[in-house]
Amino acid sequence: MLDKYVVKDGKKMKYGYTTGSCAAAASKAAAYMAINNKIIDYIKIETPKGWYLTLDVIEPVIEKKRQTAFCYIKKDAGDDPDITHGILIGARVEIIDTPKIIINGGKGVGKVTKPGLYVPVGEPAINPVPRKMIQSEILKVLPKDKGAMVTITVPEGEAIAKKTFNPKLGILGGISILGTSGIVEPMSDxxxxxxxxxxxxxxxxxxxxxxxxxxxxxxxxxxxxxxxxxxxxxxxxxxxxxxxxxxxxxxxxxxxxxxxxxxxxxxxxxxxxxxxxxxxxxxxxxxxxxxxxxxxxxxxxxxxxxxxxxxxxxxxxxxxxxxxxxxxxxxxxxxxxxxxxxxxxxxxxxxxxxxxxxxxxxxxxxxxxxxxx
Known part of the structure; x- marks a missing residue:
């Protein structure tokens, strides 16, 4: 749902959005549903580029007893040949009484096993900008005295990661959640x-x-x-x-x-x-x-x-x-x-x-x- 284009080599090419934007949108949507006990069909977020995204919420579920919700956002890379195009990125958010946001990696999110990356060894491969996006978007719907336990999941992540640089970089078990602008520029190097x-x-x-x-x-x-x-x-x-x-x-x-x-x-x-x-x-x-x-x-x-x-x-x-x-x-x-x-x-x-x-x-x-x- 990003109606922006760029012309390259005489072709009109559509922008997309990153795995980081998907994780942030899924987290915000799940947090909102858990807090308000209400299913929603779409969610709006702001990207670091300054562009706003309105994205469909897929397979939303609310666990009323635990004040927890889960949903997916579908990745759209626009006209960029991105291997993660079309995959689902999910977030499970549990509202907690401690006013802090804890971000974990679940199934399909890689774990860092070697030094030298932007994320410390042992942590899920969710890069700094996506982490900030997740925190920022959740804070927009979170009551001041509450916090959130967030778990990001990617069902196809482990299979897709085998076709990326991740194994060589020491990121095992899934893909990385990436993006510095939140937006995918088509045919970007x-x-x-x-x-x-x-x-x-x-x-x-x-x-x-x-x-x-x-x-x-x-x-x-x-x-x-x-x-x-x-x-x-x-x-x-x-x-x-x-x-x-x-x-x-x-x-x-x-x-x-x-x-x-x-x-x-x-x-x-x-x-x-x-x-x-x-x-x-x-x-x-x-x-x-x-x-x-x-x-x-x-x-x-x-x-x-x-x-x-x-x-x-x-x-x-x-x-x-x-x-x-x-x-x-x-x-x-x-x-x-x-x-x-x-x-x-x-x-x-x-x-x-x-x-x-x-x-x-x-x-x-x-x-x-x-x-x-």
Whole structure:
């Protein structure tokens, strides 16, 4: 019930609301029903973004003897491809005589088992902003001399959590209740980036002082197989290489190895640090420009421009015996990364292709690799 849209890539896309908003709405509705002994069909809450939500109350139940009520709110992620879209988030609220609000996690809400997150070890994975939302909304309906015991539940939470970062982050048994604005922006990368940053933060807390960053599974597989690097040192960046380098600076990481496919890492040689093709491409242009600087023939450069993928370009380069270009690309990628981080991090780059395997190890990368042996 959020009639707000944003236009992205010429498409009208609907905003949604977070698991935190659902938990707050369910808690407020259950508190109101428990206090007033009255079933309600909808509830209104305010989000940290300043937008108001009016949400349907699902399966409301009142336990009169215990001054307790329960209900669900259905998560709506709008047009964002959110794995929690459509799930039910419930709250059981018992009114107590002590004027405080206690928030617990029930079935389907994960429990934090490792340090480094926003929530202490042993606590349910309900982040600080959702906790404040729950407290704030309950206080709007709670008598001054009363308190509330709140238990948040997510029936599908345990199954869904297996498809998220939660197990790797040490959040077990369910999903996290998240959201800083209460609103889901369609096609937003912010939640994903925060998960990546959180993984780095936890690794540092567990003693990580130098890191291997990989865009995806291919880089990770090669880091383990060819260089025998322990998986505990490897962190994924997806397309957000610049973002993760910024986070390495924040976490005082001194040395970073970037290992991955040429299709991603060659963009670094052109100063592109968000490697999503919709943000910036230029892969073939970067390869072709550097081939030209190395004296490659016009025929080779034209053939590279005719390629659709970097894998195809690698085949052409191999045919023309111009493999030396890969060391040039690695060197330039390293130089760009060091400039990007203002020299605060020592950075090495290693490039692969699927067909030819290892293409080149940058000079900085050779030095850093020694430290992982």
């Amino acid at each position: 912010e939640a994903f980036k925060e998960s990546l940053a959180m993984e780095l933060r936890m690794a540092v807390q567990n003693g990580l002082d130098k890191a291997v960053l990989v865009p995806g599974n291919y880089g990770e597989e090669n880091a383990v197989k060819l260089f025998n690097i322990d998986k505990s040192n490897i962190l994924k960046t997806s397309n957000f290489i610049g973002f993760m380098l910024d986070k390495c600076i924040e976490e005082k990481i001194q040395k970073v190895l970037l290992i991955g496919h040429i299709g991603k890492l060659v963009k670094l040689a052109g100063g592109i640090f968000n490697t999503h093709s919709r943000v910036a491409d230029g892969r073939l242009e970067i390869i072709a420009a550097n081939l030209a600087l190395e004296g490659a023939s016009k025929e080779l450069i034209e053939k590279v421009f005719e390629c659709v993928t970097t894998e195809a370009a690698v085949e052409i380069i191999h045919e023309y015996n111009y493999g030396k270009i890969y060391s040039v690309l690695c060197q330039k990628a390293e130089e760009r990364c060091i400039a990007y981080t203002h020299g605060e991090v020592e950075i090495g780059v290693i490039m692969f292709s699927m067909a030819k395997g290892l293409l080149s190890i940058g000079d900085k990368a050779k030095d850093i690799l020694e430290e992982f042996k």
